[in-house]
Amino acid sequence: SKMKTGLIWFNGHIVPQEEAKVSVLTHALHYGTSVFEGIRAYETPKGPAVFRLKEHVERFFHSAKVMMFELPFTPEQVSEGILSVVRENSYKSCYIRPLAWMGATSLGVNPLPNNPAEVMVAAWEWGTYLGDEAVRKGARLITSSWARFPANVMPGKAKVGGNYVNSALARIEAHQAGADEALLLDKEGFVAEGSGENLFFFKGSTLYVLEHSVNLMGITRDSVITIARDLGYEVRECRATRDQLYMADEVFMVGTAAEVTPVSSLDHRAIGSGQAGEHTMRLRKAYLEAVQGHNPKYGPWLTYVNP
């Protein structure tokens, strides 16, 4: 059964899902030449609000720039498209997926004859990314045999469709191994990130966050650093090895979809007590209060769907 996403903003117009179609000769379908975003809208006391809309739309356009895609809409038009998809579907909270792709003008590997790109925004109701169990008890991670691609192989700072073959292979391997998520190392063997999340760990009351390196510059990572510092934690950027994570007191992953997900084990070694860490759950609570409009300090991060 196909997923139900309702009304879709398709090249500037709100259309029913069944009308939002592309040709099988679409360049992006053959070569992964698309860019996308993952954004969440949350229910707040003042109605649904999109979290850090500006930063997500900026990254969407940066990803397009990396790929030399011409987007035939302005950031303001895409922002309005995002808000209209939430509004027209009457979602209270949802996951929002903007996508821009190289169309069916030509199938030569060089995508540029397919400019300008086509653009759509879909949204659907998505619960906890790794499942409620993984949040309550902590996710079980395994280190993937697929390394995160080096910076001169794929543009990891851009959310390019083709980049997610790396994530998909790691995710398949983790799932087949009975784990909840994959941890990817970089080519030197240092820890990079999850297949769809950035990584933090606690040693005592100091919070460490992996430096950007070859990883996506996560917006949730940025939000959690701010929230942690506001809660009085010292936050340090670092490089880390997998055995350093084994020795950590707490490990957690963050992302728009994953929010703040505690990690209970890595490569069958319990992290700390083997339960969701207490600092981690405190940060998770503060993050959810921020996105749900319960903390006025983070009001600027919210864009209300129905002003």
Ligand SMILES: Cc1[nH+]cc(COP(=O)(O)O)c(CN[C@@H](CCC(=O)O)C(=O)O)c1O
């Ligand atoms: C590789 C990767 N690293 C880090 C992050 C966290 O970035 P941010 O969302 O800005 O905090 C994401 C987001 N993964 C998105 C897609 C997941 C999926 O397609 O599945 C997401 O969380 O929406 C990544 O895909």
